[in-house]
């Protein structure tokens with residue numbers, strides 16, 4: 126049996142990181158078992174579904190490198206098939222048309238309310254002939270659900286869960302306007318897509334009983350189910366915007382790396398010993414449902430940031446440079462010349478040690494793209510005084526002949542400091558202020574090497590000429 130799993134988002138807004146985690150678990154499960162990972166867009170809610178939200182889902186999956194193995198299935202294109210299955214159920218006596226009027230249903234509802242019981246349709250059209258149908262009532266199609274016994278699901282995460290069939294009423298599978306209900310569409314799709322394992326959030330656990338009844342009515346084999354606990358915020362409530370960012374593309378915008386987000390989301394709800402940092406290959410080889418915990422996990426933004434800093438240090442310099450350049454243009458509306466991009470790339474090994482996000486990286490790299498005069502922080506400006514100006518003037522002459530490579534530059538600065546009877550930092554700080562406009566930066570020898578002789582000298586001159 127080839128494993129086939131699906132990620133089935135509803136395109137009604139942003140993509141929540143909880144959904145991203147569901148997609149990731151499905152993807153890893155498929156890869157681990159040599160199976161297929163599919164995407165189904167659940168867009169039957171025509172009012173709330175948008176093409177824009179579908180685009181967001183596709184972009185987010187693409188960014189996270191969770192590309193489905195087949196083109197997406199759109200539920201909105203499958204209405205005829207849902208009706209066909211409902212007709213087959215009618216023909217087999219597994220479903221029936223219900224002609225209840227609005228008033229009858231309202232009455233059942235208020236009776237349930239008065240008795241403080243949950244509303245359940247009483248099944249009054251179960252065995253009645255459609256010949257009795259009142260005129261002017263468009264019927265719904267209901268499942269003829271079993272009334273005795275129990276429905277049991279052996280969930281791969283939650284264990285066996287069951288419900289007395291007497292607690293479930295005959296659910297509607299096709300509405301009076303001919304549209305399928307959500308639970309019906311999902312079952313037809315999962316069957317038609319040959320889904321072997323349904324891995325999804327445990328908010329769908331109770332739906333599973335009703336879905337199982339539809340499988341049974343059609344004599345279709347039941348897939349295996351794995352309901353994963355939802356992600357909560359630090360306060361134990363379901364993770365939402367008020368806890369912090371929850372949209373996948375917001376994390377992208379904020380400078381997170383997809384591999385960091387995936388690594389973190391994997392660890393949120395799945396474990397393998399003490400393993401924390403895992404690349405995609407390791408994830409695929411280790412992931413299985415047996416490692417998914419039963420308790421809800423708590424989103425820890427600080428830990429995510431820590432993961433991001435780790436993956437940032439691991440990332441290729443060229444990739445980070447391209448991201449940095451893009452963000453400098455986007456967030457600071459600055460042009461980045463090819464020369465400036467080379468400077469950023471040259472300093473990247475050091476810049477990435479200090480940043481936790483791509484946005485911090487862009488911020489830290491800004492000075493490499495500027496033309497003098499550089500904007501200076503107040504602390505940096507305080508470094509420039511008659512004495513440091515004189516040092517800088519002397520250094521300019523030395524730098525004209527020093528090899529522009531970090532080690533030589535460092536050695537030269539050490540000698541200069543000794544000769545002037547000063548601490549190295551007393552020389553380095555004014556230099557840093559003049560070259561970066563700030564009092565914090567990567568080591569000054571690396572900065573000078575990245576800037577190159579021409580730019581270094583022109584920045585220094587600009588400062589002492591002022």
Ligand code: GLU
Pocket residue numbers: 132133134135167311324325329
């Ligand atoms: N469309 C559902 C959701 O976005 C998922 C349903 C399923 O996975 O069966 O929550």
